[in-house]
Amino acid sequence: MAYGTRQAGTSVWVKVLTRNFPIVLFLILAMVGMTAVYWFFSPADSSADDMFAAVTTYDGLTAPIYKNVPEKPVVQRLAQSPGPTRVAIIVGHRNSDSGAVCDDGLTEVEVNADIAERVYAQLTAQGIHTDLLDEFDPHLTNYYGTALISIHADSCVYYNDLATGFKIAGSSFTDSSQLSICVESAYRDATQMFYHENTITPHMTDYHAFREIALGVPAIIIETGFMNLDRQMITTQADVPAAGIANGILCFLDKQ
Ligand SMILES: [Zn+2]
Structure with missing residues (x-):
């Protein structure tokens, strides 16, 4: 009885996969494609420092971004000097x-x-x-x-x-x-x-x-x-x- 149940369970999964074969194939191809793209564009030794160096030395498509930041008021951290006598x-x-x-x-x-x-x-x-x-x-x-x-x-x-x-x-x-x-x-x-x-x-x-x-x-x-x-x-x-x-x-x- 137990064997029969397992047999039935396996065949259900096979049926589901074969019935949705186009979707399964698409998912597999998509995963392979993304892995290939990731592998192709990753530098050989892709540590964070190397990535940073690669980005900063490659200036063909980068431009500095200038942003106007209003001056912040300076917060006095020392105690106020005593007022006038x-x-x-x-x-x-x-x-x-x-x-x-x-x-x-x-x-x-x-x-x-x-x-x-x-x-x-x-x-x-x-x-x-x-x-x-x-x-x-x-x-x-x-x-x-x-x-x-x-x-x-x-x-x-x-x-x-x-x-x-x-x-x-x-x-x-x-x-x-x-x-x-x-x-x-x-x-x-x-x-x-x-x-x-x-x-x-x-x-x-x-x-x-x-x-x-x-x-x-x-x-x-x-x-x-x-x-x-x-x-x-x-x-x-x-x-x-x-x-x-x-x-x-x-x-x-x-x-x-
Ligand atoms: Zn008095």
């Missing part, structure tokens, strides 16, 4: 409140404004673009610059003989250590005042402007002195602390 000075408490007040009516905002305006004048005289801002200036939102310094002064209350000196707190959002170091050392040099470390309050380190300005802008707040014991330095000699702050900023800009 721009420094912000916040006049502590300006257009907000008076800040600390002395018994005789001297206000912190007056002291801050006097020093800040002198810093502003010294920096702009050096050709540095400087923005003099209010305590809650709308420009502080996402402010982008090279540095920001907020100028304040300490209490006018006499606590003890240690309530003298200046202090600086840096932003906890952007590394501001270089700016702190520069201003601290220049301010000390100019005023010969002590750095008053012990009374830096969270109010200074969590200063509102640090949160408002753009990330990446070094920012510090400086308490220029106590309005009681350092009063003379930060009022009648205001040019001195102003020079200290301006020199500190120049030191920082120098290191950029």
